[in-house]
Amino acid sequence: MSNKEWPIWEVFIRAKQGLNHKHVGSLHAADVQMAIENARDVYTRRMEGISIWVVESKHIHASEPSDQEALFEPANDKIYRHPTFYILPEELNHM
Amino acid sequence: MEINLEEVFQQKIDNEIKIEPRDWMPEKYRKTLLRQISQHAHSEIVGMLPEGNWITRAPNLRRKVALIAKVQDEAGHGLYLYSAAETLGMSRDEMLSELHSGKAKYSSIFNYPTVTWADMGAIGWLVDGAAIMNQVPLCRASYGPYARAMVRVCKEESFHQRQGYEIMLTLCTKGNPAQKAMAQDALNRWWWPSIMMFGPNDEHSPNSAQSMKWKIKRISNDELRQKFIDVTVPQADILGLTIPDKDLKWNEERGHYDFGTIDWEEFNQVVAGNGPCNKQRLKARVDAWNNGEWVRDAATAYAEKRAKREAGKTEAA
Amino acid sequence: MSDRELLYNYTLHLADNSMILGQRCSEWCAHGPILEQDIAITNIALDLIGEARSLYQFASEMRGEGHTEDSVAFLRDVLDYKNALLVEQPNTDWAYTIARQFFYDVYHFNLHLALANSSEKRISEIALKTIKETTYHLKWSSEWMIRLGDGTDISKSKMQDAVNHLWEYTGELFQASDIEKMAFEKGFGADLSAIAPLWHSKVKEVLDEATIAIPQSAYQQKGGKTGLHSEHLGYILADMQFLQRAYPGAEW
Ligand SMILES: [Fe+2]
Ligand SMILES: [Fe+2]
Numbered sequence: 001m002s003n004k005e006w007p008i009w010e011v012f013i014r015a016k017q018g019l020n021h022k023h024v025g026s027l028h029a030a031d032v033q034m035a036i037e038n039a040r041d042v043y044t045r046r047m048e049g050i051s052i053w054v055v056e057s058k059h060i061h062a063s064e065p066s067d068q069e070a071l072f073e074p075a076n077d078k079i080y081r082h083p084t085f086y087i088l089p090e091e092l093n094h095m
Numbered sequence: 096m097e098i099n100l101e102e103v104f105q106q107k108i109d110n111e112i113k114i115e116p117r118d119w120m121p122e123k124y125r126k127t128l129l130r131q132i133s134q135h136a137h138s139e140i141v142g143m144l145p146e147g148n149w150i151t152r153a154p155n156l157r158r159k160v161a162l163i164a165k166v167q168d169e170a171g172h173g174l175y176l177y178s179a180a181e182t183l184g185m186s187r188d189e190m191l192s193e194l195h196s197g198k199a200k201y202s203s204i205f206n207y208p209t210v211t212w213a214d215m216g217a218i219g220w221l222v223d224g225a226a227i228m229n230q231v232p233l234c235r236a237s238y239g240p241y242a243r244a245m246v247r248v249c250k251e252e253s254f255h256q257r258q259g260y261e262i263m264l265t266l267c268t269k270g271n272p273a274q275k276a277m278a279q280d281a282l283n284r285w286w287w288p289s290i291m292m293f294g295p296n297d298e299h300s301p302n303s304a305q306s307m308k309w310k311i312k313r314i315s316n317d318e319l320r321q322k323f324i325d326v327t328v329p330q331a332d333i334l335g336l337t338i339p340d341k342d343l344k345w346n347e348e349r350g351h352y353d354f355g356t357i358d359w360e361e362f363n364q365v366v367a368g369n370g371p372c373n374k375q376r377l378k379a380r381v382d383a384w385n386n387g388e389w390v391r392d393a394a395t396a397y398a399e400k401r402a403k404r405e406a407g408k409t410e411a412a
Numbered sequence: 413m414s415d416r417e418l419l420y421n422y423t424l425h426l427a428d429n430s431m432i433l434g435q436r437c438s439e440w441c442a443h444g445p446i447l448e449q450d451i452a453i454t455n456i457a458l459d460l461i462g463e464a465r466s467l468y469q470f471a472s473e474m475r476g477e478g479h480t481e482d483s484v485a486f487l488r489d490v491l492d493y494k495n496a497l498l499v500e501q502p503n504t505d506w507a508y509t510i511a512r513q514f515f516y517d518v519y520h521f522n523l524h525l526a527l528a529n530s531s532e533k534r535i536s537e538i539a540l541k542t543i544k545e546t547t548y549h550l551k552w553s554s555e556w557m558i559r560l561g562d563g564t565d566i567s568k569s570k571m572q573d574a575v576n577h578l579w580e581y582t583g584e585l586f587q588a589s590d591i592e593k594m595a596f597e598k599g600f601g602a603d604l605s606a607i608a609p610l611w612h613s614k615v616k617e618v619l620d621e622a623t624i625a626i627p628q629s630a631y632q633q634k635g636g637k638t639g640l641h642s643e644h645l646g647y648i649l650a651d652m653q654f655l656q657r658a659y660p661g662a663e664w
Contacts, residue, residue, distance in 0.1 A: 004395050005188045006446070008181065025247070026178045027448055028187065030394035031401065033555055037548075038448040041455050042171055046251075065118045140447070147442035151435060151648075154655035154664035155482040156465050159438075160458060166441050167454040174447045212655055212664070262664075269663040379443065387445025389570070390506045393563025400562065 008057040009035040011042075013049035021053050029054075108310050113239040116182040124309055127302070128238055129183045131311060133190045136176035137201035141194075141376050143169045145209040146218060154212055161258050162215060168255065172248045179240040195381045203362065204288050206370030213266055213274075213281035219259015221282075221289040221327070227252050228323045229293065232313035241311070260330065267334040275335075282331065283339045290354075291362045293320040324352050415598060419532060420474045421494065422595040424484070425637060426527075426535075427467035428495035431485060433516055434460030435648055436503055445506055452552065456513070459545040463538065470534045486656040490645050494591075497636035498581040500645045507560055507570040511578050514553035518614045519585045519607065521546040526602035535600055554618045561622025568623065575619070576627050583632025586611070592637070 006028040012021035024043050029035035035054040043049065063071060079085050088095060100119050107114065114120055143166050150166065153159035177187045193199035204222055209215070230252065233245040266278040294300060294316040306312035314322075324343075331338050342355035364370070413421070437457035444450025468481035475484065499516060503509045524546060527539035560571040586608040588596070595601025619626055635641065655664065 004392070005186055006391065006395065008178075025175055025244070026181075027174060028446065029448065030391075030559070031398040034394070034448075037552060037555075038452065041452045042174060042448060045167075045171075045455070062117060065115070140442075143442035150438045150441055151651040152654050154662075156461065156468070156485060158664055160461055160465070163438055163441060163454060163458055163461070167451055167458075170442070170444075170447050170450050170454070174451070177447075265663055271659070271662055273659065274662060383443045383445070386443075386505065389564070389566045390445040390449075390560070393567030394559050396567075397559040397563040 006030045009039070009054045010057050010060060011035075011039040012053040012055075013039070013043055014051035015049055017050065021051065024048070026057060105308075108237045108308075111235075111310075113242065114237055115239045123305075124311075125183050127306065127309070128241065128311055129180055129185055131306075132176055132180040132183070132241055132244075133185070133193070134200050134202075136173045136180060136190065137194045137199055138205065139169050139173035139176060141201045141205045141380060142222075143173075144376050144379050145205055145207070145372070146215060148209050149212065149215050152212070153215075158215075158262070165219070165255050165258055168251045171251065175244040175247055176241075179238075179244040182240045191384060195377070195384060197368070197377065200366070202292060203365040203370060204292050205376060206365050206373045207284065207288055208372050211277050211281060213263070213277040214285070216259050216262030216266060216278065217281035217285040219255050219257075220263055220330070221259075221285050222292070223252060223255040223259060224327065225289050225292045225323055227256060228319050232319075233311075235310070235313060237310035263334050263336075267336060278334070279336050282336050286339050287358065287361075288365075290320055290324065291357060291359075293317070293323065295359070295362075296357075321351050324354055328352055413594070416474060418591065418594055418598065419600060420471055421591050422601055423467050423471045423474070423535070425494035425589075425591060427464045427471065427485075428493050429499050429516075430460040430467070430520075431464035432493070432495045432645070432648060433499040433513075434458075434464060435652060436499065436501075437509075437513070439503055440509065453509070456549055456552070459549065463542050463545070466538045466541075470538070482656070486653045490641050490649060491639040493639065493641065493645060493649070494589075494637055495641075495645075496581070496584050497633055497642055498578065498585065500636070500642060500648060501578060501581060502644060504574070505570065506556075507567070507574040508578065510553055510556040510560060511571065511574040513549065514557050514618065515578060515582050515585075515615070517546060517550040517553050518611050521550050522607045522610045522614075523602055526607060530601070531599035557618050557624070558622045561619070561624040571622065572624055575624055576629075579627040579629065580631055580633050582611075584634045584636060587632075587634055587637075589637040 007030075008026050009029055010026050011024050013024045014021045027035070027038050027042055029038045032054065035056075036052055039052045039054055044052070075081075101121055104114070104120060104124075114124075146162060146169075147166050150159065150163055153162050177190060180190060181187060190199065194201065209218070227249065230245055230249055234242055234249055236242045236245065263278055263281075266274045270278070297303065297315045297317045300316055303312060303315060307315070328338060328343065340355045342353060344353055345351075346353045365373070368374075434457045437453050437460065440450065441454045441457070442450065444453060464485070465481050468484045472479040472481055472484045498512060501508070501512055521543065524539040524542040528536050528543065530536040530539065557571070560567040562568070586604045588604045592601055592604060596603050616626060636645075655662075
């Protein structure tokens with residue numbers, strides 16, 4: 001029994017209303033309530049947040065670093081997705 | 096075309112590109128980091144003990160809450176660092192068992208006793224001060240999770256040193272003669288161990304070159320030590336305390352303070368387990384862990400029972 | 413006793429409870445069962461001591477004559493401490509610590525709900541802040557009661573043992589001392605007889621879920637609130653007050 005470590009959870013905190021939850025770190029907890037409470041005690045002691053997400057680390061699926069080129073480089077030359085690609089008259093000011 | 100992974104790796108590091116957990120890394124890099132980060136984590140939690148010692152005896156309520164919050168922060172630092180080390184493939188339990196068996200090391204400074212209240216001042220001022228000096232460059236370490244943990248640690252550290260210095264300042268400027276003597280005595284005992292915190296002289300630090308190349312160490316031991324002494328001497332002057340080193344004096348030519356020879360024999364003895372509190376510190380950690388075992392097991396058992404009950408409920412529905 | 417003296421003594425009673433329990437909780441710092449819970453119980457210690465400080469500050473203002481939160485907290489001996497016996501009981505282990513915390517949290521939470529309506533503005537202000545903190549403490553300790561009670565065989569027997577042992581210190585919480593009675597009559601205290609049933613029903617609810625039996629023993633210890641303490645408090649104060657006593661009048 002005693003060789004069973006509490007699972008690892010990833011912690012995401014919303015720093016203030018209107019912002020995304022952002023990954024801040026991880027911790028160990030036996031269950032989900034404890035994970036949220038531990039996140040509160042460990043990661044918000046200096047008013048760093050107003051909302052907490054926790055997810056057990058094993059449920060996070062990540063892309064492979066070796067796929068990096070295939071996944072992300074094709075976006076490189078699609079400059080037409082960016083507003084600066086379009087040349088408009090100066091008088092238009094802000095568009 | 097054959098790609099040399101190691102070369103690509105080093106190029107990334109040279110270009111200040113962070114290494115992340117799932118990226119390829121040389122086995123030796125992983126091992127060195129794991130040792131460094133876990134040792135650092137151990138130091139944070141063993142470091143709670145000498146100060147935790149004075150929580151119930153803090154002289155007033157303001158000092159008490161500050162000290163509690165400070166020692167609690169160190170628990171957090173340990174936690175962030177263990178988390179960073181876990182991304183390198185070792186569980187926190189494994190790291191702790193290495194600490195408990197004596198296989199893993201932690202900073203020797205915590206093997207000295209805290210015998211008076213002034214030690215809370217001296218530790219915050221000197222030990223946290225030296226730690227900050229060490230840690231700030233690590234915020235730029237090449238390994239992402241380590242660097243991020245260090246950013247968080249450094250943010251929290253900033254109040255620790257101020258808290259300690261304020262204790263010293265009160266003893267020295269508002270204290271009675273006994274309190275001033277207490278402050279001087281604490282400085283006498285903590286000074287040399289503090290400057291030993293930066294580790295052996297560069298010529299005796301065999302792994303340093305590789306660690307610098309990997310950017311998991313940014314500044315050499317001697318350079319950091321010099322920097323620490325240079326900033327600390329004027330702080331001692333403000334307190335009106337005397338640093339216990341008769342060779343300490345400003346060297347105009349170097350633009351630095353010269354200082355006396357460090358007694359590395361004492362350092363080695365403490366590292367070898369013969370410091371005044373080595374056994375006591377380790378025992379306190381082992382006891383906390385062993386006494387907590389049934390608690391951790393109970394929480395695991397309850398979580399499993401509950402998950403089963405909930406699964407039963409959804410099946411029945 | 414003048415109204416002012418009464419308010420002063422009542423404030424000290426409230427403060428002493430949280431101060432002594434906070435001091436007990438802080439003993440765990442660096443010795444907890446796992447880092448996350450070490451941090452958690454230390455947070456509770458900080459909340460309790462923070463509450464005690466607000467109350468001591470209020471008390472010292474009433475007392476005047478250069479008194480401070482520290483002189484009020486550090487320069488009274490055992491006979492003048494007015495905390496309940498429950499909070500001075502030793503940590504013993506995580507089960508005792510949790511059971512003591514839970515019994516106190518249920519009381520503390522309901523007490524401050526009542527004190528939020530205190531006729532004394534300072535007391536009601538402190539109560540409003542304390543309710544928020546205590547809501548969290550109660551959630552935390554209730555969950556731990558259930559985890560330990562309904563965890564393993566070992567944890568269940570340790571929790572049952574802790575509950576059995578501490579039970580005799582719970583009755584005192586609701587036996588109003590003269591000060592508490594008068595404070596209620598004057599409008600700034602709370603009606604303990606109204607809190608008792610709330611306490612019993614919450615305790616029963618949680619103990620039932622924790623599969624822990626409610627002790628049948630009827631005998632209840634008393635005396636702490638009037639200065640008749642267990643031997644434990646002397647040691648707590650010896651630690652806590654040592655520097656103030658050894659260096660009278662010194663600044664720290
Ligand atoms: Fe730290
Ligand atoms: Fe620190």
